Amino acid sequence: MSFASADDAADAADGSQETRTLRGTLPTGSPDFVYVPVEVPAGVREIKVAYTYDRPAVPAGTAGNALDIGIFDERGTDLGGRGFRGWSGGARTEFFLRADDATPGYIPGPVREGTWHIALGPYTVAPQGLSYEITVTLTYGEPGRTVPPKYPPSRARGRGRAWYRGDCHLHSWYSDGRRTPAEIAALARAAGLDFINSSEHNTHAAHPHWADLAGDDLLIMLGEEITTRNGHVVALGTDPGTFVDWRYRARDNRFGRFARQIRRAGGLVVPAHPHATCIGCNWKFGFGEADAVEVWNGPYTPDDEVALADWDGMLVASVREGGGGRDWIPAMGSSDAHRDPDAVGSPQTVVLADDLTREAIQEGIRAGRSYVAESKNVSVSFTATAGPGQHADIGGRLEVSPDTPVTVRAEVTGAPRCVVRFVTDQGVLFTGAPLPVAGAGVVEWRTTPSYAAYVRAELRHETAAGPLPGALAAFTNPIFLGRR
Template sequence: MVTSERITGWIEPGADDWVYVPIDVPPGAREIEVAYTYDRPAVPPGVRGNSLDIGIFGPDDEFRGWSGGARDRFAINASEATPGYLPGPVWPGRWQVVLGPYTVSPQGISYELDITIHSGPDGESFRPRPAPARIPGRGHAWYRGDGHLHTIHSDGQRTLPELVADARQAGLDFVVSTEHNTSSAHLRWGHHATDDLLILNGEEVTTRTGHWPAWHLPAGKWIDWRHRADNPDDLRRFVDEVRGAGGLVVAAHPFSPCVGCSWEFGMERVDLVEVWNGPWTLDDEATVIAWDSLLRAGRWVPAVGNSDSHSRADRVGLPHNVVWSRGLSGDQLMAGFAQGRNWIAESAEVRLDFTATTGIRTVGIGQRLETDDPVTFEVRVEGAPDTHIRMLDQTGPQWGGYVHKDGGTASWTTRSRYSRWVRVEVRRNEPTQTTVDTMVALTNPIFLG
């Protein structure tokens, strides 16, 4: 038996972040289908039009899926579900379609929901197949990985196997699956896993006051995104949930100009900050400046960089992280990131070595050298011809060098009384549409004292 219902409604300007539409599902339901439309009236320049997201919760506020604005319909049954949604029994009781008015025109949003419920016996139960938790690595080594990626399970264009292929082509050792507000991809990565690419589970928790990728979640773990920066207790609770599961919290693209993308939560509770997101742009420059200001003030949040790839034209691994780890497992990689033992590269062709030495003691990125003696900082860069090395401390740029086609080096000696830390940038004198040059590599600091 099939039953259908059409629900209409209107959302006024200034509405709450989430609008819930109740759906009563009878016993014996096998599948629920939801389709929606909404009006998109013309608006004058400088006025935002309508954009309406969608997802669904089952009885008792059980999360069952989210597609944002990427789809206009979805279906759920015990055997399968639309990407972004979780297969499983269609329990009887009150479900809630959740609408997210991302932007609302002055006219408001008029919407229609078409609900179709199919009754009958369930099909074969869905069998989750997550990716392996570890793969063979190279022991203690630098590992390359992209921690911000999207597929058809949220608003990306790539399928799961396409993302795996592109990550391997980019020379990566690991990726973190970070779909917007859903864990659905976690349960399917095992079908596409290889023995040379570790796939970690994550979620880009997409709030209206900033986005924060949660890294290294247990397969199927979902983090609630229904919170705002004006209630810091909510963020604290969810951050504790991520850390309790062994993961880390990343402040994504803090100065991104898209609606709801800029970071309003502050840096007190995050583990990492994404200072470089996709091809180098003005908002990345702004983030590095803000991150550097925190460093100067004595507050270090380790920096990461990721592609945030959505479309097939977005290059996976531009940029990516190069993190020192004891091996290729989520726990080992998270330890390296938490310690700041990471630098960011434009591509796998870029190779960088950065150390600080006094006497017989040498330390690297993210480490501290406690000494009052002179300390020599040395950086070697390869695979980035016609670029410039910059060494910076808390007072600004201090030394540099040129990278030829066969590589380049720079060496500078200072003391802890002068420099609290030193970090490295490698830039190409190539303007983008919004910046005067292009970042090629960026390191976390080495600390003195």
């Protein structure tokens, strides 16, 4: 797609516009990303892109058309390169960029001369193919001034070493959410959260827009949800302005490169909803690069139950003799809230941290000093003791001999009629009586390290009937028993 010659562009009146339209068809089996070059002349103040595509009827059980869109500037489309200027997936039908402003999900900045590329992502293609139409409008004139971004601070006031509540997977209108950052911040405070993490799909465009919403009572960390064709991963608490590319599959053997980028930028690597059923959502990269795993995502559903069981299997592998010494991977939970009625802070991860700072929260998550609760109303204290001075908390280890008697204790509030279960490497070995209507209670169980290599606590709602447990109200990371 070409526009005015250099001479014509130089002579263009301020505010004048040029529009071009391109049509094409993508067949089934198209590449994951198709790049449409746009030759942008000098003197352009704004670029605007609109697109449509057909949605034909398809046979039952067959995916229809879904086409994502984004844009790269004259610096190119190289994987992990500097040319990225924004992505809206399938959430918008048009967008614009200029020096002083851009559509949410896109990065403001000058529209420089050169070959730009509109990135099309055929998420699914119907058997008939996918016909699309792209309209690009250039507006000429002085470019305006790009305002340097301002970011939220990396610390809040905090309470010293304490339990802090957070939601690390949230979406605003800077990707496919429907809430503003201000609305999310207000909902986070109402949910009793101490920290949140910005995690828009495949863009860091929201990062500067959180600066005025942080405060002594709310730490706002910055990140991204990297949405690949083989699963999603949350970059948790990266440096401001960090962009992580998503254009690869597990078979490309490139994820390790971008996991390392997340860590270099000060973030944690957290595979999200690993057993979600949406196309491309199921995690297929393995967990060798994971700092934690999002076991509970939004309202508790069967895929969360599968993720919980899968994570528990990884715990068993971590304590298996001769298992290679792989450290265990802590579990998290987040709301993945997008719009009403999605509840921010349901579930939430409750972290024991030295202070309310980015680094302290991340260190608590990485160490597994955390539990997941359905709301601010639910609190869990979980410990293991074996005698005077022999004590371990969530995420810790009680280093005693194999036959030493150990008392495991869970103290719960805010969970009326829920049941406490203790889960070990053998499975569920103890289930307490339902808690009273007041929702508070203490449950204890005695074991030994030779009988249970670890113990973790689950808090389950009542279930109507049958062998399946009720939905989670909370669960903890494990306490390991015995010497290493």
